[in-house]
Amino acid sequence: MTDANAGRERILARLRAARAAAPLAPPPAPHAAGVFAPIADPLVRFQEECAANRTELYQVDAANAATCLGDLLAQALAPGDGAPAYVQDAPILRRLLAALPPPLPARLRWSSEAAVGGDAGAAVTLAEALVVRTGSILVSTACGGRAASVLAPVHIVYAEAAQLVPELDQALVAARACAAAASMLCLITGPSRTSDIEKKLVLGAHGPRRLVLLLAR
């Protein structure tokens, strides 16, 4: 039940009085049609958008995905500070990280065991969908929790080329399905940034300085 307040009834009465006589409008046509030009080559366009928004994109296959992820983690986790990497507990990520060389395995924290903390050196998650038009990554709370993809200084995403959708329209259909279970979703486009000081672009304002996407064929 909502918090009972008399203000609610008074506001609603005023809104109702101002309401249009016409019935609710039917759902509109998908927005991309007519507003955006068609995309010629989705993969090329996705690469261009990622380059423009500073997402580091690595295209991998089954053979080198684990090595690539291991190298990125070794790079993100400096040997000195002992900062852990928070990893979404998903079978594919368990498999990719199974052969990680020591001492890195000791620094992994699986999302089933702990929520991401302020000590995070990196976060590794999956994605719900990838958007070609804008080079964006859709995540939900299912991707390691709410804060995983924003608290760590490096966010590494593992996704498959089959998750690419051309427009925001399709990503929002996916989001709608996720929203039934997830309390938060986020469409991420590049690493955190600010231009608040003399309009100069600085990466890593409050969120990750680096956003790395491993795109598996």
Added chain:
Amino acid sequence: MNAERQFRRAGARAAADAARQDFLRAGLAGYGHAAAGARRRFADWSAARDRCQEVKAEALAHLDAYLLRFEERVVARGGHVFWAETAAAARDYILGVARRHGARRVIKSKSMVSEEVRLTPALEAAGIATVETDLGEFIVQLRREPPFHIVTPAMHLRRGEIAALFQRELGAPPGADSAEELAGAARRALRDQFLAAEMGITGANFLIAEEGLVAITENEGNARLCSSLPRVHVVLTGLEKVLPRLADLGLFWPVLAAAGTGQPITCYNSLIGGPRQPEERDGPEEFHVVLLDNGRSALLADRERRDTLACIRCGACLNVCPVFHTIGGHAYGATYSGPIGAVLMPQLGGLERFGHLAFASSLCGACTEACPVKIDLHRHLIRNRRDAVAAGRGRRREGWAVRAWAWLAADPRRYQRAGAVLRRLLRVRRVLPGEGGMLDPLRPWTRARALPAPPAESFREWWRRRTAAPPARDSHD
């Protein structure tokens, strides 16, 4: 001093600060370039604006139904929705939530509605430390001044000024004055605040009715942290920010980014539907949405002005406004500045206090052209002028001047002769000493500007001379 006098004084002072204006214009020129690039990403920008206008009109036409739907969905996920009639009701509710949770520290992400209801002073007065976390907001909070611009709050400050501020307030080392170092200093200073705060407060860019989601657009990640880490998350928003469906964001996200900052899409577009769900490991235990009316339902009933509620607060009208370029955001003395401020403030804060803002416009229409949801801004400015004059707020001198001009303009001969007299007077004035001095009758203009040289001939004379050479004379002459 009344608000109008204050506005005139602050505006005149800002208009005389040429260095600050150049700095501001350079920043806004960068925006103009980026925004033009972002618009080119659309195959048909004008079709996108038309659709945005239609979607917003539909949302406003059935606002009650959409808000009830939104509420139903949020409540179903365990969230709370509070309908605040006034700024005071919104403040009291949020203070009550904070007290119930024993909150001592609150982190805030950017919200103009929180400025509108004066939320931070109320929390501070109750002994709750409240920290702005958007970099620009953090800077102006440290300076104890309001945001200069609704999207880029610290755009009026130079790097050196921010470096000095951080040295004084954060103990940052001297010499660390690059944008990277300054942003890094703020990141470090705020990280502990994020982790320690009991309550996070954010605004909202859109309320999605069908799915019951709050959409928050940002670049830095601070709104994500505010809505992820503390035990309680409160969203404070105007009740007009409704979109019927999630699918509408396929249009509104890129349009907001293009108009607001000139980006293809903003870095983080979050959708939040409630508190942490049973199977989730982090996120707030409590989630509140405060829907603020504060004059909005009255605007909805005003058929002439209803479309002003379609505003998505992108700031595009400020960025293109020659008056904003000249006087900046602070001179307005209002929560919302620029054209949208001059249109909205009299409705939200009273015609007596803000009726004068509509007169500070050349009615060039740049705002209307820039508005991504096609609000007829410059016509609303004219309507606000009409209402201000009808309420006796017009300036008598201005009335006389317009009447005199109308009398002169009614007769071409009279108009010509008056022009000739004026040109001669100006020529005489220019050779006399004391321009801009206390005795100069043109002082309101000349104290901060040089008087341009009057032309030797009138336009009419120039035209006649130009067209005299060919034999065919214009029969209209």
